[in-house]
Amino acid sequence: MTDxxxxxxxDLEQRYPRSPIHxxxxxxxxxxxxxxxxxxxxxxxxxxxxLGNPSGALLAAMVDSAVMQAVLTRLEPDDRTTTLELKxxxxxxxxxxxxxxxxxxxEHLGRSTAVGIARIADAGGxxxxxGTVTASIRRA
Numbered sequence: 838m839t840d841x842x843x844x845x846x847x848d849l850e851q852r853y854p855r856s857p858i859h860x861x862x863x864x865x866x867x868x869x870x871x872x873x874x875x876x877x878x879x880x881x882x883x884x885x886x887x888l889g890n891p892s893g894a895l896l897a898a899m900v901d902s903a904v905m906q907a908v909l910t911r912l913e914p915d916d917r918t919t920t921l922e923l924k925x926x927x928x929x930x931x932x933x934x935x936x937x938x939x940x941x942x943x944e945h946l947g948r949s950t951a952v953g954i955a956r957i958a959d960a961g962g963x964x965x966x967x968g969t970v971t972a973s974i975r976r977a
Contacts, residue, residue: 849909859902862895866906872943872953874906880935890931896957897925900968903941904953908972911946915977921950925968932957932965941970949974 846868853859853866863881868874876899878884884895901923908918941955951974957966 845914846910848914849906853906858898862898864899864902866902868906868910869940870910872907872911872946874903874910874941876903876906876939876941876955878937878939885934886931888931889934891934891937893925893927896927896932896937896966897923897968899937899939899957900925900941900955900966901970903939903955904943904968904970905941905972907941907943907953908946908951908974911943911951912974913977917975917977918951919973919975920970921973922971923968924970925966927966929963929965932959935960937965947974948976 850866850868862884863879865877886892901920905918937957939955939957941953943953945952951972953970955968956964958964
């Protein structure tokens with residue numbers, strides 16, 4: 838990786854596990870392309886409900902994180918973001934235990950706001966939730 842943007846993505850991926858919430862939920866980041874990021878859930882039992890399935894709160898956190906990281910791939914290192922709105926649709930009564938992947942994609946990037954969509958799939962590729970996030974952007 839030789840260009841600055843690729844170096845920025847590596848920095849995002851390396852800083853992500855230092856976030857206490859992401860680490861405690863068993864989440865890791867993979868930057869795919871400008872405006873696109875994957876959040877991987879490793880099956881950490883502490884993020885499961887009493888039935889052993891990933892909790893709805895975990896899925897919401899994954900949607901939020903996938904979109905916000907996708908936004909960050911298109912910003913400068915000193916720019917800041919905050920979630921303004923989060924909407925999630927749970928498509929299955931429960932997500933089976935095990936790993937999940939949220940794919941966050943940026944739909945709109947403006948000067949002060951961004952909007953993105955994330956889809957969460959189980960290990961078999963079935964989509965279990967879809968959500969949208971609106972982010973506030975504070976440029977450096």
